[in-house]
Amino acid sequence: MCQHHDMHTVIKKSRHRLELPLFFLTAFLTIATFLVVLALSFYKQETLEFTQDITVAQYRDAHKEAKGMTDTQILDSLSEDERELIGYVERINPLLVLLAPVGFLLLIIYQIGKLYGGVRADGVRVGPNQFGEVYKIWAEMAQKLGLKKTPELYIQNGSGALNAFATCLPGYRSFGVVYSDILERALANNDEKSLRFILGHELGHVRYNHVTWWYNMLNIIGNMPGFNYIIGMPLSRSREYGCDKLGAMLSEDTEQRGLLMLAAGKHLYRQVNAEAYYAEHVYNRSYWGAVSNFFNDHPSINWRISALQQNKHGSLIWDNGKKK
Ligand SMILES: [Zn+2]
Known part of the structure; x- marks a missing residue:
């Protein structure tokens, strides 16, 4: 078998x-939501009437004095909050719905552009003539992963x-x-494995x-409040x-020092007794560790x-902490 295939x-x-x-x-939920809202925007009148019916019914349930009122009277007496959903439907139109993805894309471009501008402005670009040994590692790993173009790499001052x-x-x-302290310690300690692990990741x-x-x-949709947790x-x-x-494959870091650096900090990570750590945190x-993990977009370090x-x-x- 050739290496590339491997x-x-x-x-x-x-x-x-x-x-x-x-x-x-x-992805399915996002596309489905988009198509449903788009379809609703084409049948705006029907959607509006349906929304008004629901709102009126809810109002009647909640207010005893609404018994003698007509639907129109109820709609007129709704508070700002109670009208919220109707307001959304009134504003909906196919063009706006179709433009929403474009708007979102522009937002992504703006946010990442700002981030990129930040590292260009305040960071240091790593290259053949700038931390060349780090660049060599980066470029070689990018090639190993089959990336057609080597991504740019920047050092940013992480202030600790x-x-x-x-x-x-x-x-x-x-x-x-990569934040400066990681690079600084990895270079000072000659710890190429941890550096490879972090950059490879x-x-x-x-x-x-x-x-x-x-x-x-x-x-x-996956990132919407509520959906984000599940x-x-x-x-x-x-x-x-x-x-x-x-990262582990590219670094051959079998002791996970790269992750222990996140757990114990840039100096102490080298002194962590790996066996004692596994016994205490891995097995x-x-x-409460599961609770902490639940509210985090990165897994707990010990689970990693x-x-x-x-x-x-x-x-x-x-994680049941059992040995496999
Ligand atoms: Zn990551």
């Missing part, structure tokens, strides 16, 4: 098994925060950002198309697990370490 299989297998099902669910992210200016330019987001504009647009955040956590797998379930240690698809909602 890598393709590894990338496919590394993706969390629930990522695509959750993504298709949110340990973070990295990747994103993409809609259509053409994906870029990664970010390249994973690019490789899996998590950073594209269409991915974000199809995920609108779709958007679990989906986000599944993305992280997949990218962790790629030990925690109810557990997924890599046991080479399993990480837990999205609950």
Whole structure:
């Protein structure tokens, strides 16, 4: 088997098994919602009458004195709040509905453009003549993952925060950002594994198309308040697990020092006793840990370490802490 084919299989297998099902669910709901609202906008009069009927019926249920009133009288006496839904329907029109995705795309372009402008303005671009050894690692891993173009990479002053992210200016330019403290310690400690893990994880987001504009647009409903806890955040956590797998594969970091850096900080992570950590945090379930995980778009660090240690698809909602 050729090497290229091998890598393709590894990338496919590394993706969390629930990522695509959750993504298709949110994409389906987003498209369906759009089509329903579009259809309603074409039948505005009917939709308006239907909405008025519902509102009047609700009003009659809630107010005993409404018994003798006609529908028109009730509609006239509605408060601002009670009229809210009717107001929405009155404003709806097909052109507005069709323009909504365009508006959303412009919003994405604006937000990421601002982010990109920020790192261009205040960060340092890594390249062959700027932290060349880091660039070499980055470019080589991008190539390994089969990316046609090496994404740009920037260092940003994190003022102590340990973070990295990747994103993409809609259509053409994906870029990664690594906060200065991660790079500073990795270089000072000669810790290439952790650096590779963190950078490889970010390249994973690019490789899996998590950073594209269409991915974000199809995920609108999943990120709506309420839906975010059952779709958007679990989906986000599944993305992280997949990218962790790629980062671990590219770094051959078998002790998960890259993740321990997030847990114990940029200095202490090297002294963490891995075995004691696994016994305490990995092979030990925690109810409150699950609560913390539930409200986070990244999985708990110990679950991420557990997924890599046991080479399993990480837990999205609950981890029983059992050895695989
Ligand atoms: Zn990530």
